Amino acid sequence: MPPTPFRTRAAVLAGRTASAASRLTGRGEGLVVGGKVILKVSPGAMRDLAGDRVAALVSATNGKTSTTRLLATAVGQTGPVVTQETGANMTDGVLSALAYGHPRGQAVLEVDEAYLPLILPDTRPRALLLGNLTRDQLDRMNEVAMVARKWRTMLESCPERTTVVANCDDPIVTWAARSAPRVLWVSAGQNWTADASVCLECGGLLRFGGVEGWRCTSCGQQRPEPAWRFQIDDGRFTAVGPDRRRFDLSDLALPGWFNAANATLALAAATDVLGLDARTSVQRMATVTAVSGRYEVRTIGALDVRLLLAKNPASWSELLTVMPPAPAPVIITINANDADGRDPSWLWDVPFEKLRGRTVIATGDRRRDLAVRLLHAGVDHVVIEDPYAPGVELPASARDLEVIDCAATYTAFHGLRTRADARTDPQTRRRKVRRAATRVVS
Amino acid sequence: MPSANSEQVTIVSIYPALLGTYGDAGNVLALRHRAALHGLEARIIEVAAGEPIPAQGDLYVLGGGEDSAQTAAARGISADGNLASAAAGGAAVLAICAGYQLLGEYFPDATGQPATGLGMIDIRTDRLPRRAVGELAAESLIPGLPRLTGYENHGGATHLGAEVQPLARVLAGVGNGDGTEGAVAGHILGTYLHGPGLARNPALADLLLGWCIGRELEPIEEPDVEALREERLRTVLGEAWNRPA
Numbered sequence A: 001m002p003p004t005p006f007r008t009r010a011a012v013l014a015g016r017t018a019s020a021a022s023r024l025t026g027r028g029e030g031l032v033v034g035g036k037v038i039l040k041v042s043p044g045a046m047r048d049l050a051g052d053r054v055a056a057l058v059s060a061t062n063g064k065t066s067t068t069r070l071l072a073t074a075v076g077q078t079g080p081v082v083t084q085e086t087g088a089n090m091t092d093g094v095l096s097a098l099a100y101g102h103p104r105g106q107a108v109l110e111v112d113e114a115y116l117p118l119i120l121p122d123t124r125p126r127a128l129l130l131g132n133l134t135r136d137q138l139d140r141m142n143e144v145a146m147v148a149r150k151w152r153t154m155l156e157s158c159p160e161r162t163t164v165v166a167n168c169d170d171p172i173v174t175w176a177a178r179s180a181p182r183v184l185w186v187s188a189g190q191n192w193t194a195d196a197s198v199c200l201e202c203g204g205l206l207r208f209g210g211v212e213g214w215r216c217t218s219c220g221q222q223r224p225e226p227a228w229r230f231q232i233d234d235g236r237f238t239a240v241g242p243d244r245r246r247f248d249l250s251d252l253a254l255p256g257w258f259n260a261a262n263a264t265l266a267l268a269a270a271t272d273v274l275g276l277d278a279r280t281s282v283q284r285m286a287t288v289t290a291v292s293g294r295y296e297v298r299t300i301g302a303l304d305v306r307l308l309l310a311k312n313p314a315s316w317s318e319l320l321t322v323m324p325p326a327p328a329p330v331i332i333t334i335n336a337n338d339a340d341g342r343d344p345s346w347l348w349d350v351p352f353e354k355l356r357g358r359t360v361i362a363t364g365d366r367r368r369d370l371a372v373r374l375l376h377a378g379v380d381h382v383v384i385e386d387p388y389a390p391g392v393e394l395p396a397s398a399r400d401l402e403v404i405d406c407a408a409t410y411t412a413f414h415g416l417r418t419r420a421d422a423r424t425d426p427q428t429r430r431r432k433v434r435r436a437a438t439r440v441v442s
Numbered sequence B: 001m002p003s004a005n006s007e008q009v010t011i012v013s014i015y016p017a018l019l020g021t022y023g024d025a026g027n028v029l030a031l032r033h034r035a036a037l038h039g040l041e042a043r044i045i046e047v048a049a050g051e052p053i054p055a056q057g058d059l060y061v062l063g064g065g066e067d068s069a070q071t072a073a074a075r076g077i078s079a080d081g082n083l084a085s086a087a088a089g090g091a092a093v094l095a096i097c098a099g100y101q102l103l104g105e106y107f108p109d110a111t112g113q114p115a116t117g118l119g120m121i122d123i124r125t126d127r128l129p130r131r132a133v134g135e136l137a138a139e140s141l142i143p144g145l146p147r148l149t150g151y152e153n154h155g156g157a158t159h160l161g162a163e164v165q166p167l168a169r170v171l172a173g174v175g176n177g178d179g180t181e182g183a184v185a186g187h188i189l190g191t192y193l194h195g196p197g198l199a200r201n202p203a204l205a206d207l208l209l210g211w212c213i214g215r216e217l218e219p220i221e222e223p224d225v226e227a228l229r230e231e232r233l234r235t236v237l238g239e240a241w242n243r244p245a
């Protein structure tokens, strides 16, 4: 690797100082401040810091943090890896990870969908993993088709060394990825089809189903033939490679079919693009237990809580499948701040009917919207402003649980993590995480 | 429990995957829920895009959607023809946001050019100078209907012709863009209220169900819903949330 230009080295130093100052004065995310300072001092810093060492970028509406963590762990078999620890995935977060991570480490980075076109040309990854595009927070005008068009244009001038690893079960991702010169198609599943009813090629209607996946009823566009497939056989999660080699993914510590599907995407990239050993990659991925606090068990007030994060209807639908079966009660926390989306109407697109047979503790700023949704879903519920407050009255079944699941929107999740941080002793936490993991059903 | 002699209402949900982007699928759940409270039997028919729309519905429901979905929906419904003839025969129609716009003469497509609507009601939609996003509160102009609450998210300015009445007068938010909100023509009701609109305004659901069976339904209040209504109206109207404006 050529030496980093002086200007960028100076910029990194300045960024480090600013970021430390920001942390010291408690003004929050030091990384973001650091990144801004670096770019100000050296506008070419991203290209300088990336060099040729970016192994992979990962983008998607859902699952990018988990996929990134899984792939980074697999890539770790060859040496040090640079990746975000905090999920900061816009320009500043990517830049900070490159600036402050191991100077010779290979980089595996998650990138926000909207920022990807800005970051791809300067980072020139060997693999670009594209998972799915579904609606996120609507009131940000983040229309799915608009992002797809930007991706498609971006991939028309895709860096020469980059292979796109794309989920071909998502018609929107497929449409965008088709403009790239080198694509490795992975059938990584997509249960959520509500945002992909119209063909982006011709405006015709898409049909889903069958072994061939989806196809357009007007122009005939259809799912490309995948090199890798994610399968569920008799309840076991399996990745099947191009040579029909099968890899059992049922032993992943991360719960749910969607994490096994994320692992399939990561495995395809690790094996066929980065040239890593497949078995070793699977073994390493199985050790990932929590991702930026997701799936961790924390003590909050009198309760031990497994923290679950969901950000949009597609990820909520998936999350409901990892909760323990009825009648175990669960806590659901709904906020509607900017980062959650200001309009919680999406609650009506989530199949909360699946929670019938148990009591849901509805909390968060928008607990009343949730209560009305649960009323219409026929799910028993209680509305409690703060279920962790001392002396608060909870359903008896909630007190009896060793660990209760709490699913939360973005700002609610981070609020709970902050609240828990101060108290939980790490040893108890590790023990409980193991116990919680063993009672997961899929 | 529906019995053999209970009144039945057939509700047709038109293209829920295309027109349901803003949680509007909840309107059908709300109709079913309110029907059950009133002892009516609701039969729900979901029509996927590309499938024929049944002619025998009592109430047709159209939700909101993104621009490309709206244009695709308008094409499909217009080619099918059954919605217009059912409405002409007296069936009720609830249309939200993009669904509301496409009932009219024209609406803006993804590029801002006017696209031909179904021409079922006397409205025309072009673009607002600025997209309307946020809480919407409005005083109903239908006698006996309580204050309306919802969330709006649209870029359309809807102009009402002589043959339709506005649904409500805006207290907070944008609505049609001229101080009015929504439109009513016979048993066709269009509105910008998401949230979904019928879950947040059960009286509106009861009004539609009443049109279907030909009699007014008694008001029934549910604490969860009343608590949400109060909270939402308070956020935009403050202490005066339930006082006449």
Ligand SMILES: [Zn+2]
Binding pocket: A199, A200, A201, A202, A203, A204, A216, A217, A218, A219, A220, A221
């Ligand atoms: Zn097509």
